[in-house]
Amino acid sequence: MALLQVQNLSKRFGGVQAVDTVSFSVKEDQIYGLIGPNGAGKSTTFNLLTSMIKPDSGKVIFKDKDISNEKPHKIAMLGLGRTFQHVNLFSESTVLDNILMANYCRISDSFWGTIWKSFKSPTTLLTGQEKAFEILKLADLENYADELAKNLDHGHQGMLQIAIALATEPQLLLLDEPMRGMNPIETEEISDFIIKIKESGTSVLIIEHDMKAMMKICDQLSVIVYGKKIAEGTPDEIRNNPEVINAYLGSDNDA
Ligand SMILES: Nc1ncnc2c1ncn2[C@@H]1O[C@H](COP(=O)(O)OP(=O)(O)OP(=O)(O)O)[C@@H](O)[C@H]1O
Numbered sequence: 001m002a003l004l005q006v007q008n009l010s011k012r013f014g015g016v017q018a019v020d021t022v023s024f025s026v027k028e029d030q031i032y033g034l035i036g037p038n039g040a041g042k043s044t045t046f047n048l049l050t051s052m053i054k055p056d057s058g059k060v061i062f063k064d065k066d067i068s069n070e071k072p073h074k075i076a077m078l079g080l081g082r083t084f085q086h087v088n089l090f091s092e093s094t095v096l097d098n099i100l101m102a103n104y105c106r107i108s109d110s111f112w113g114t115i116w117k118s119f120k121s122p123t124t125l126l127t128g129q130e131k132a133f134e135i136l137k138l139a140d141l142e143n144y145a146d147e148l149a150k151n152l153d154h155g156h157q158g159m160l161q162i163a164i165a166l167a168t169e170p171q172l173l174l175l176d177e178p179m180r181g182m183n184p185i186e187t188e189e190i191s192d193f194i195i196k197i198k199e200s201g202t203s204v205l206i207i208e209h210d211m212k213a214m215m216k217i218c219d220q221l222s223v224i225v226y227g228k229k230i231a232e233g234t235p236d237e238i239r240n241n242p243e244v245i246n247a248y249l250g251s252d253n254d255a
């Protein structure tokens with residue numbers, strides 16, 4: 001069943017057609033990749049999916065509900081979680097607190113609502129702690145629980161950023177360049193984490209320039225060039241597609 005259906009989505013910024021009638025569907029239990037050159041419209045597509053910006057035309061259907069005009073926090077509550085292209089965490093808080101804060105936001109849709117619920121039911125806090133450690137374990141970060149986020153190295157901060165998004169308990173997790181600036185070992189760790197996320201029941205929609213990693217982890221990919229989808233298929237279909245090789249991958253790619 002399609003969890004997310006993107007239908008003819010378009011967005012123009014002045015003279016730039018950033019997203020041009022893009023359509024694709026993400027199924028349950030899938031890692032779906034969006035690839036394409038710099039400025040192709042990938043992050044803009046994420047911003048449209050999460051209502052950070054409004055489309056000029058087209059629709060976003062999530063779990064059979066049209067969310068094109070929903071508010072971003074409502075979309076998050078419905079189960080569409082995301083990370084951003086640039087690191088986004090509370091650097092002066094511990095790793096555990098970063099996860100707990102994101103998880104509390106899930107438990108209640110308002111800050112004071114969360115505080116109130118935790119007074120009424122102390123088990124809410126406990127459940128949050130258990131859930132947080134489950135996520136830290138999945139991210140291989142349990143040994144860093146009491147460390148301040150700012151003291152983690154780049155690779156672990158990347159893992160924490162994904163873990164924070166996961167703590168909002170999404171059904172579909174949107175990741176924008178989670179391997180950006182990572183060395184090959186860190187890239188491998190993030191790839192393994194994303195596969196574990198899928199295996200634990202959360203679907204993933206990912207934007208990434210690291211083709212080797214994308215070909216390894218994705219079940220299905222779309223290629224976006226100048227705002228338009230030029231191809232869709234499995235990693236094998238994409239890496240052998242002449243149009244994709246010509247417009248993006250190049251003939252000497254190692255994907
Ligand atoms: N808020 C904005 N206002 C004006 N133009 C924008 C805005 N956001 C994006 N653009 C333009 O839209 C186009 C698509 O940008 P976008 O960030 O979606 O590309 P991208 O595929 O994510 O690229 P990258 O791989 O470099 O992250 C670019 O030409 C960009 O300059």
Ligand SMILES: [Mg+2]
Nearest residue numbers: 042043044085
């Ligand atoms: Mg981008």
